Structures are given as C-alpha cells and as structure tokens.
Amino acid sequence: MTPLLSVRDLCVGFGARPEDNQVLHSVSFDLEAGETLAIVGESGSGKSVTAMAVNRLVDFGGGAILGGSINFVEADGTVSNLAEAEEAALECIRGRQIGMIFQEPMTSLNPVLTIGTQIEEIFRIHHGMSRSQARAAACHALECVRIPDAERRLTYAPHQLSGGMLQRVMIAIALAANPRLLIADEPTTALDVTIQAQIVGLLTEMQRETGTGLIFITHDIGLVAGFANRVLVMREGVAVEQGALDAVLDNPQHAYTRHLLKAVPQFSDGKSVRSDMKRDQADLQDRALAVDGLTVRFPVRAGLLRHQTGNVHAVEGISFDLYRGETLGIMGESGSGKSTAARAILDLVKPTRGEIHTARTVRDGATRPVQAVFQNPNASLNPRLTVVQLLAEPLIAMGHKIDRKAHHRMGSLLDRVGLPSNSLQRYPHEFSGGQRQRLCIARSLMLSPSILVLDEAVSSLDVSVQAHVLDLLVDLQREFGLAYLFVTHDMAVVEKIAHRIAVIYAGTIVEIGRAADVLATPKHSYTRQLISAVPSIHRRQCEFPVDTRDVPSLVRPLGWEPQLAPWVSSGDDHRFRAEVSGDVS
C-alpha cells in the first residue's frame, strides 16, 4: 500500500539564488494515514522548512524546491507530486486535504476578523456552503475542540481569547475540512505546560477520531514520546536519524540523537535535585533575602473620570526567604504573578503591601544586592552598544568610574562566563543566543550582587545550550555564594537548579518546600496537575486529559480582601495551602 505522504530527496533553498543557499539536503520520509511522525531538531535544523515544503507554503517565504518529490495520496486515490504542483492545484489541496497549525496562536489568526469569519470561510470556499450553513458548521467545529459557549465565541476577535483557546481555534480551522494530513509546527511551544498537555490531548484525540496523518514538529523530544509513532531527527537541514519511536529513544544510532537525548532536561519527579545545600546548617546571617507578605495590585479604572473600580490582584501575600548559595525556584504558569513578584523584588514595580529585606553584604564594592537576568537575551541587550559599554552600564548607573580595575573585572567576568577575551569591542549581534545570555549574566555580576533574579533565563535557549548555561549558573553560584531566585514554568529546568521550590497559582504561593519534597510528593492539587502535565521521554503513549476550565480572574472589586487558605505543614520545611474540595485555589 502506498503511504499517505512519501517525501523523497527533498532539497530546498532560499533567496534569489536558492542553489547557493540550500537549507534542506535530501530529506526523505514516509507517513501512513492515521500515523504520527515527529520531526525533532533545534532551531535552524530545517524542521519547519520541511513542514512548509510539504504544502508548499515555503514558496511564499522566498524558498524554492530544488529537487526531490513529495507524493501525496489525495482523497480520490490519485497520487500527486506536490513538489511540481501548480499554485492553483495547491490552493485546492491546502486547507482541504492538508491542514496546518502554527507555533504562535496569538499572531497566527487575523486580528481584524472574527473567529467565526476565519472558520466559516473554509466551509464556504472548500464546501460551497451558504452563510448560515457555514456558521452552523463553524459552531460545531468549535464545539469539537471543546470551546465552551461556541456560539458566542464565533463573534469574538482573536485578542479576546487566551493563547490556549486560540490554539484550539487553530486546530478547529486546520481540521475544519477533514484534511487527510495535519502538520503541526511547534503547536505548544508558546503555551504553558498544562495547556500544552491539553492541546496534545486534543490533537491525539481528534486524530484517533478522524484517522488523519499527523506531522508534529518540535524541539522537545520528551514531548513527542507521549504520542508519536515515528521520529525523524534533523540537524542543519539533514535528516540524521529516523525510525520507530521506541527504537530512536531507547537505542539511538546517530551521535547527534544521543547528544539531544542527553541534553534535554529530563524531569524525574524530584529524583535528580541538587544535593549541595544543607539549609539546616546555615545560620540566619547567611540569609540574603526575606520577603514578607508581598502584595502587588494594579488598579482597574473605568468611566468618564477614570475612577478606580477594582484591582488586579497580581501578587497576594507572598512570603519566603532565601539564603546565600541557595536557589529558590518559583514555578507558575503565565498570568500567575510570578514575574510580577520578581519585578517587585527588583524594585521595578511598587508593592502595595509587604516587606522585602535584602542583606547588604558589602563585598568588593557591592552596592546593589539584587540584579536580574531576563528571558530574551536579544531584547535585553541594546544592539547599538558594544560589550564594553554594556558591561559598564551598571557601574555608570551606580556612579562608579570606568577605570583600569573596572576593565579588569569585565575581562575576568567574560572569561568566567566562558566568552572569548576579544569580545569586549564586539556588538551583541555577533554572538549566538547562548553567548548573549552569558553576556547578560556577566553584566548582572558586574556589581557583585548577592542575589540574582533569573526570570525565565534559559527558556528561550535551545536544549543543549540551555544545559550549558544551567551548568554555568550552578558553578557561579558555588564560586560567589550567590542566591538565585529562579522564575520558570519549566519543571525539568527547575529540578536541575533549585534547592527549594515555591509554586505560584493565581498570585499566591500554594506550595513551598525542598525541591525533592515538592516534586516527589506534591501536596497541592495544582502542583500535582502541573507535574502530571510535564512530558518526558519516560512517559510513552500516555493519555493527556482534556480540561476546559479557565484560570480564575484576578480582577476584584475595590476593597476586596482575599481570604488566603491556611497553611498545612507536611513535614520539615514543606507547606501547602489547605484546599476546599473541588476548588483549586
């Protein structure tokens, strides 16, 4: 039997002379109907180009197919070579027979058209339905992807829905015309881990029902372990290895696959936490940071005179302390208030209430005890400043002179974070993503702080780079006795670096304790939900439950004071908030 899709020796190039700028070299793979193929690779590996070559969207991005064939079995049984198809023929295949889901649901839907218009046009174009028929079909499509209140949501514009909801809308769009092949290009990368689990659950469920072939592109080899049948590993435009899921994961043949499997931070339910910190031996003088009852609220204004009608309760009564040489991992999903808490500690937003004490240990001229490293190194480094100027900024801000000693410190810090000593006169764009983040780390250490706030500091890096930066952070912590406040949504990363973990949900800490305790024996239902959603190469063919509950709104009327649930102690240094049955917070 001929496979649904058979790609042979596919070569793709970009630009005015595509032969000279070839990014895909002889990629071949097959996909049967109802089967899931995972294409795995790091950024720049050509995995997205491969996907977009299949439905020839690559043409619109300045790409050209240089050779090879893409044989696709159409609904009527004829086999067409999409590599040579005309644009008119492709318009009939795209959407109708090949659906596609993209990485960023927020930007992948047209902001000026309603959700309804964007789904209905598929039914009207591909099935010739009337306006009312299309509306009914669109409503049904939204119900299929479990969007509550579908009728009303059809009239919404994309910005009125959350990222997870929008990705469900994208799935509804991609599956609207019952395609025989679905291409999902990093569909969950921009989403939270619990939403990711739901989207994957939804995709696999829809696939079972419709028998669609699925190409799932991802950088996260652990994620596809849960549901893929076959895996294709790509590197620099070459398919280095492919085979059945278990064969590739358990018995990788190619060195790069082995490297990738090793580099991916594996979440192991708290078995591989750090053991280099004995908190009970530390005395109170080693305390670097104490936060007590931190509360941040943002006013909500309305009406003609812009009077305050309520508050966004972003952070509510957070308390914790942090010792020298210790890492506190702050876990939570987008909108949980974890970044707002970090910003309050950095003095970037004004707390409504609560106290933040930092120990002012003056070591070789330290004047600012808290420094920060942010998520996106590209955006955190001014592209017009050289490395010297970037590293001098914190000193200038503190009124220090840029003298020989300062230059000496720059040199030694660059050396320490693993950047070549000739970097000083270079600009940020001359460095790779990982190097730029090292640069940010060096900059944050210029004033010899005692505390570093790392806000998703490794989230935008490729897995192998991520592992190296985490190692560097651990080394620096040991060397300088730094205290880390590590804000992240990634369980595997937090397991690698944290001594203690605080889980934030809807603005409050719901569970806090030693990393091993929190990850191995989570007590709060939200922590359990987070942990069960983490993909891992050890979790094969698992079920991801589809849950349509919304995160509770944090907007409250004026004068509203939350009733925080009481703490329940669960052994030494491990507490969680008591729960009323059926209510997550």
Place this chain on the structure above:
Amino acid sequence: MHYPLKRLLVFPLVMFGVSVFVFIAIRMVPGDAITAMLGTESGLLTPAQREALRAYFGLDQNWIIQFWHWLTGVVQGDLGLSTTFGKPVLRVILTHFPLTLELAILSMLIALGIGLPAGIFAAMRKDSAADLAVRVIVMIGQSTPNFVVGLLLIFVLSVGFGILPQMGTFVPFSEDPLRNLGQMILPALTLGTAFAAAVIRISRSAMLDILCEDYIRTARSKGIPRRRVIWCHALPNALIPVVTLSGVEFGYLLGGAVLVEQIFALPGLGRVVLDAILQRDYALVQGSVLFIAFNFMVINLLVDLAYAALDPRIRLDSN
C-alpha cells in the same frame, strides 16, 4: 458608545486653547491693523483719527479685555467683524468654505482612487518591473511641487489640447454643476496626484509588511484563493496607516490650499486666511483658525471611529 460624546466634551477645551494661542500669536506679528488696512494712506491720518479708528475696532483696549469681548462673542456664535471684508467673519468663512470642501473631497477621491490600487498592485508584484515603475512615479510625484504640476496641467490640457475649459469667473456647484466640475478638475488633480504618491508609498509598504505576517501564512495554509487573501485578510490591516495619513491630509486641505487656489484663481479659504494675515485682519484670522481647528478635531474623531471599525483590538471606550 460613550466615546464620541466624551470626545465632543473635550472640543471646547481644545478650542479655548487654540483661541488663546492664535489671539496672542497674531498680535505678536509686527505692524498694526490700521496701517495694514489703509496702506500708504495711513500716513495721512491724524493721531486723533487713528485713535478713533482703533476705538471703532476695539483695538484700544488691553488684550485681556479684547480677548474677553471676542470670546463672549464666539460663545454666542459671533466671530466678530472682518476689517477687510466689512462683513461678519462667520459669513466670510461660510461663503468660501464650500469651494474648499469640494476641492478637498475631490482631491481625496482622486488620491485614494489612484493610490490604493496602485500601492496594492506594486506590493503584490514586489521587485518586478511594474513595481519599479510605480516606485519611480511615486518618487517623481512626491518630489514635484504642487504649483509645477498645476502649471503643467494647465499648459498641456487647456493650451495644448484645449480639452478643459479655461477658468474664468468661478461658478459654484449649486449654480451649474457641470461647469463647476470643469473648473475644479484641474486643481483637484493637482492636489490629488501629489497626495496619491504618498498613498501609494504607504499602502505599498503597509501591504508588504502585512503579507509577511503569520496570519497571512495561516490564510494561505487554509487554501484561500490569492485574491481573497489580499482583499479580505491583508487589506483591512493595511488600511490603518492609510486612514491615518488621509485624516491628516484631509484636515490640511480643509484649511485651504493656498498655492493651488492662487494658481487656478479659486476664491477658497486658503486665500482668505492668507489675505487676513497680510491685512492684520485679527478677527478673521482668529475666526478662520478656530474654524480650521474645529474641522481638524472632527476629522480626528472620524479617523478614530474608522480605526475602531477596522480593528477590533482598538477599544475606544477604555482609552
């Protein structure tokens, strides 16, 4: 929808600010109204006569009292008396405004009618010969001054081919629409083509940006025909900067196009304001600037409403 109402409430505040500003600004200009009015004959005035004239026009009082008199008049709909026309300022403005409005509307129709299709066409065929040709025309259009285009048009069409009627005395639209349009078409073309160049440039670049957006890729992945992708998915997004530009341009046009009015001998608002400034006709300058400011505010309000209609992300009520 409270938004337009809220904006209308702000109107009087802005108008007050504008009137203070223009009241002071016109009095900062050297020279006085009496001398400007009478020209060389002003030397023949005795000091007593001069004082009497100043008193007649209320120029002998101090600025604050003058301003107060003028302002109380404005609130009651009386913009004062024009010294040059010897008529109420409001009537002078309303006599000349219809021509200016007609000219502005015609020029906008021409500019958008040529500019939008050409901009979209060029964006769809980026880097082709047609795109290059459009870009060259845009560059010529934007760098050629209005009066050159106007004079060329007159020369080529009227004198060279005799196609279009000579200007002669201006006939209002209400008296003889055909003759009126014949007189207006050349000045409208002059203003319209210049602005069309700007519209082409901005709609082309907006369209090029939009065509690279993720949601256009999504639309293509859905198998939507090329034409629909352009008109239904890309165009509404690309229109937003065009609306901004058009609003500003339309506002300027309603203030009168002095050069073009001069060339084509049209009695529009632009020439009235110019004469008023030269003659130190304080009341007329103040009145027309206030009138122009009012037009601008109405247009800005319409532009904001158009944004909201084009883009659901813009929620006027919360801003």
